[in-house]
Amino acid sequence: MTGAPSGFSTVVGHADTIARLRASYARDRLAAAYLLHGDDGIGKRTVAEAWIRLIQCLTPTGPPAEAEACGACASCRHHAANTHPDFLVLEPQEATVITVDQIRDAQAVLPYRPLLASRRVVLVPDASRLNLEAANALLKLLEEPPPHVVCVLIAAQRERLLPTLVSRCQAVRCAPPSEGAVIDHLIRRLGLAPDRARALFIRAQGHIGPAIEAAQIDDDDPLSLDDVGAPSTIAKTVALLDLAARIGKDQQALKTLVAWLSLWLRDVLAWKITRDPGRVLHADRQSDLTWWADRLSIDDVSDLASGLHAVWASRHRNLNPQLVAEVALLHISCRVTHPRRQETA
Numbered sequence: 001m002t003g004a005p006s007g008f009s010t011v012v013g014h015a016d017t018i019a020r021l022r023a024s025y026a027r028d029r030l031a032a033a034y035l036l037h038g039d040d041g042i043g044k045r046t047v048a049e050a051w052i053r054l055i056q057c058l059t060p061t062g063p064p065a066e067a068e069a070c071g072a073c074a075s076c077r078h079h080a081a082n083t084h085p086d087f088l089v090l091e092p093q094e095a096t097v098i099t100v101d102q103i104r105d106a107q108a109v110l111p112y113r114p115l116l117a118s119r120r121v122v123l124v125p126d127a128s129r130l131n132l133e134a135a136n137a138l139l140k141l142l143e144e145p146p147p148h149v150v151c152v153l154i155a156a157q158r159e160r161l162l163p164t165l166v167s168r169c170q171a172v173r174c175a176p177p178s179e180g181a182v183i184d185h186l187i188r189r190l191g192l193a194p195d196r197a198r199a200l201f202i203r204a205q206g207h208i209g210p211a212i213e214a215a216q217i218d219d220d221d222p223l224s225l226d227d228v229g230a231p232s233t234i235a236k237t238v239a240l241l242d243l244a245a246r247i248g249k250d251q252q253a254l255k256t257l258v259a260w261l262s263l264w265l266r267d268v269l270a271w272k273i274t275r276d277p278g279r280v281l282h283a284d285r286q287s288d289l290t291w292w293a294d295r296l297s298i299d300d301v302s303d304l305a306s307g308l309h310a311v312w313a314s315r316h317r318n319l320n321p322q323l324v325a326e327v328a329l330l331h332i333s334c335r336v337t338h339p340r341r342q343e344t345a
């Protein structure tokens, strides 16, 4: 966990989920395992971490329905410093799978009484990464859990987990925060202008995590990703190389760029076919969309979109994100600045 404040009060949306978790805490009857499931990028891990801090806090504050970790006790301080002796996170090794050895290592510690908090907690931030052997080992653990252990699993799709494992968990569905809640958060917490907050919300397709990441990538940047759609930027090789240089080795930044370009091309296509502002996400960019739509055929847009898909598929191949971004941007730039003959439709 990071050192940033991370109580429930900092979570955007998720009121129902938080109410359910608090109710379970207030009754003092925690399940041995919880499964938080719902779309990627909506804040499930933030909710889980606030919940874990609460159930391990030594001096929680507020009435049960509004309970929060105190932020000051030894347990909370260890969480803030990432040194909690009773908290274990099972991340996939080499960003691929969680192995049975990781579960066995956990099993070796979990039977012992917690050192600091009243319970030990295991967090599995992406349970879909458990390989079959690991999932079966975790299932064994959940069949006879030590009384002081709580497991918190997170997954985008519970259907992709071992059904027997899911049946051992109290499943809590997490709904995405509303558009208003995400935009309000971007304005109030990150100090963005309302137009900028809305543009980021659109770019991140309504997902709070990617929206915040995009805001941070854009921070202090003279060129925002939204400018890539401007004819003066996409036609300027130097500007595109600068943008790629800022991506550097950051895979996440590459992901944000690819996501933005995909949405932009989607808009170009929708604009080309309909010229209906109600059908595009960037309704405030009609003259830029027209410029693109006039220069690209439907086949061009489709080719460029497939190219982006290939870029995205290559992300695990240890390619340099900056070079990948350069190639993708220059390819698009070339196609749009040297249009081929348009089909007559």
Ligand SMILES: [Zn+2]
Binding pocket: 056, 057, 058, 059, 060, 069, 070, 071, 072, 073, 074, 075, 076, 077
């Ligand atoms: Zn505390």
